[in-house]
Amino acid sequence: MRRWRDRLPPEAAGLPAGVHRRAAGLRREELSSLAGISVDYVTRLEQGRASNPSSQVVEALARALRMAPAEREHLFRLAELVPPGAAMVPAYVTPSVQRMLDRLAGTPVAVFDACWTLLVANQEYAALMGDPSDLRGNDRNGVWRTFLGSGSRARRTPDELDELRTAQVADLRSAVTRYPADAQLKRLVEELRAGSERFAELWDSGAVGRHAAARKTIDHPRVGPVTLDCDVLTVGGSDLRIMIYTAEPGTEDAERLALLTVLGTQDLVPFSPE
Structure with missing residues (x-):
């Protein structure tokens, strides 16, 4: 090392x-x-x-x-461990993806695996959504936090929240199909089924959805509401999800996002994914 x-x-x-x-x-x-x-x-x-x-x-x-x-x-x-195989959810952020994050200075970016566990986030994302550095275990998973955690800073109507939950359940079901040997993924699903009645309903119903790009308003505790475009890119071959937030140039939202970059994560409340 x-x-x-x-x-x-x-x-x-x-x-x-x-x-x-x-x-x-x-x-x-x-x-x-x-x-x-x-x-x-x-x-x-x-x-x-x-x-x-x-x-x-x-x-x-x-x-x-x-x-x-x-x-x-x-x-x-x-470390006397078996490297994760093809039947396991990939958690490896390739050097090329990491370089892309490095070059997106001033833009909130985070990388998730196929079951929406946060792998890495840049400082701008942490400033926007809360610092994730102290999160461990299921608290790093976006689906877990949507159904059983503290939710997100993103403002959503009840219908929008259920649409997100439906898409997340569909994503997990697809991941279970692609990675049948991943015990950690199976355990996550079991715990979500046991802990959330709504998750169990969606899982058993075979709900179909898609985690698509969206325009989101983030209620930030220091600069107020910031409306941003949120795009989700999938990395072919590694099944990573790259979440990118951008503001329309010349708008008040762009100014607030720039201010967040300066403020960093000082005195901010805990992380809320997405």
């Missing part, structure tokens, strides 16, 4: 290079932030004092270190 960290310059990871850096590559604190794990855990992994890291931790480290597919597979083997 230390060698991989040393070889990755901060600018290649979307971070400012800064001045007076003693480390050629990423600092432990920077890797910790990018991967969403504690600095202490990064230190213990590097020093061989942490055993049995989870597949989620290994995936996050591979993503943060911009590993090529063969390197990612090697990292899983080093």
Whole structure:
């Protein structure tokens, strides 16, 4: 891990290079932030004092270190884990997708897997929707938060909310068909069925929907309502969902979005996906 960290310059990871850096590559604190794990855990992994890291931790480290597919597979083997196969929901954000995120400065962007679990989000997305860095487990899943969590900052009528829920259930059903060996996905569906009567109804009814582009009003706690276009792109071959928010140039919404970029995530309330 230390060698991989040393070889990755901060600018290649979307971070400012800064001045007076003693480390050629990423600092432990920077890797910790990018991967969403504690600095202490990064230190213990590097020093061989942490055993049995989870597949989620290994995936996050591979993503943060911009590993090529063969390197990612090697990292899983080093952790004594089997690399996720074709029957598992892909959670690998390729270096090319990560570079695209780096180049969309000023634009809120997030990447989700096929069952709408958040994999990575840029600072602008965190400023718009709330900082997701402390979320763990099901709290990172957009479907879970829609049915059983705190919802979203996006303003929706009851009909719009049910349309979203229908599309999310349809997405999960499709994911279960494509990734039949993914135990974590099956467990998510079981817990949603047990915890939400509406989810169970939609699942059992065979509801069909599609998570399409939309125009959304985000009720932001510091700058007020911001109306943005939300587009969802699917990455062929990896089944990732890229969610992008943009404002019409020259509008008050564009000015508020620019202000959010300056404010960052200071004193903002917790994350609400979508």
